[in-house]
Amino acid sequence: DGGITQSPKYLFRKEGQNVTLSCEQNLNHDAMYWYRQDPGQGLRLIYYSQIVNDFQKGDIAEGYSVSREKKESFPLTVTSAQKNPTAFYLCASRHRTGTGNKNTIYFGEGSWLTVV
Amino acid sequence: AQSVTQPDIHITVSEGASLELRCNYSYGATPYLFWYVQSPGQGLQLLLKYFSGDTLVQGIKGFEAEFKRSQSSFNLRKPSVHWSDAAEYFCAVEGNDMRFGAGTRLTVKP
Numbered sequence: 001d002g003g004i005t006q007s008p009k010y011l012f013r014k015e016g017q018n019v020t021l022s023c024e025q026n027l028n029h030d031a032m033y034w035y036r037q038d039p040g041q042g043l044r045l046i047y048y049s050q051i052v053n054d055f056q057k058g059d060i061a062e063g064y065s066v067s068r069e070k071k072e073s074f075p076l077t078v079t080s081a082q083k084n085p086t087a088f089y090l091c092a093s094r095h096r097t098g099t100g101n102k103n104t105i106y107f108g109e110g111s112w113l114t115v116v
Numbered sequence: 117a118q119s120v121t122q123p124d125i126h127i128t129v130s131e132g133a134s135l136e137l138r139c140n141y142s143y144g145a146t147p148y149l150f151w152y153v154q155s156p157g158q159g160l161q162l163l164l165k166y167f168s169g170d171t172l173v174q175g176i177k178g179f180e181a182e183f184k185r186s187q188s189s190f191n192l193r194k195p196s197v198h199w200s201d202a203a204e205y206f207c208a209v210e211g212n213d214m215r216f217g218a219g220t221r222l223t224v225k226p
Contacts, residue, residue, distance in 0.1 A: 004159075033214070040125065042206060042218035043160075058213070090159060104150075105214055107159035 003027065004108035006091050012116045013078065013085060021076045021111045023091035030096040032074035033105070036060060037088040046089075049074055050096055078113060086115050118143035118211035128223040129197050137192040137220050139207030148210035149190040151181055153203050154219075160206060166190065177201070199224045 004025045013019045023032065031050050035043040045058030049068040063082025068074055074093075078085045089111045095103040119142045129135050141147055148167050152160040164175025171183040181192045190207060202224045207217040 035216075040218060042122075043216040045213065045215075048213065088157075092160075104162055104165060106162075107152075109159045110157070112157070 004091055004093055004106060006089075006108035006111045008111060009109070010112045010114075012114050014116060016080045018077055018079050019113065021078070021089055021091075021113070023074045023076065023108060025072055025074075025091075025093045025106075025108075027093060027106065028071070028095075029093035029106075030071070031094050032068065033092040034058075034064075034066065034074070034076045035090040035092065037090060037110075043090065046076065085113055088112055117213075118147065118209045118215050120207050120209050120215050120217035122205075122207055122217035122220050124220045125218070126221045126223065128225060130225045131199050132196050135192075135194045135197045135201070135222070137205050137207075137222070139190045139192065139217060140188050141190060141207075141209040142188065143209055143211045145211070149181075149183060150208040150210070150214075151175065151179070151190075151192045152206045152208060152216075153177075154206065155203050163192070163205075197222075197224055199226065 007022045033048040034046040037043050044060050046064050047066040049055035052071050055068050065077045091108040092105045094105045121140045123138050150165045151163040154160045163179050164173050166173050166183045174180050179194050183190050204219045204221050206219045
């Protein structure tokens with residue numbers, strides 16, 4: 001089945017440690033996104049990528065890094081510089097056609113990251 | 117940049133009652149608008165979307181939403197709520213990128 005796969009579902013990070021969240025999609029989507037979700041704050045955009053080998057910072061990019069070496073993969077690294085990383089992380093993707101972003105954005109099931 | 121406001125953080129309705137979740141947006145051009153639903157610990161599922169045309173759009177699970185340009189609103193409605201509708205609901209607006217509201221948590225009383 002086509003979809004977006006995030007792994008791991010649950011991840012624990014020690015202070016000062018970098019961790020990487022995986023996001024893979026087999027939908028042949030051009031654009032991919034990472035959002036962070038905290039209780040009562042909705043979704044905040046961390047990074048997004050419209051095409052391979054290109055990505056842009058969102059609203060809360062500090063302390064995070066990404067890469068887009070392949071169309072189907074958009075991993076997110078939470079670095080030690082991110083002082084409050086405990087949150088629910090959502091990866092999303094969609095087609096990008098023409099000059100507009102009219103296509104529906106689809107979400108993965110999310111990853112829980114907890115600092116211990 | 118565009119923005120979305122969901123004025124109600126938490127709403128409680130009785131099963132079988134009608135529901136309206138409010139969404140107001142800010143964007144200079146014609147927006148693309150979406151409603152998503154999220155069950156606890158899960159990703160977001162698209163309920164419906166508005167791009168153009170008829171301002172009343174039908175979605176899955178019996179939901180509908182009406183785009184009102186004069187009020188910059190895109191409220192979500194359902195005539196009769198089921199217990200399984202209890203979840204978090206997010207409104208989103210597409211402009212230069214996708215922006216989400218803070219969400220409205222729906223509780224359904226038996």
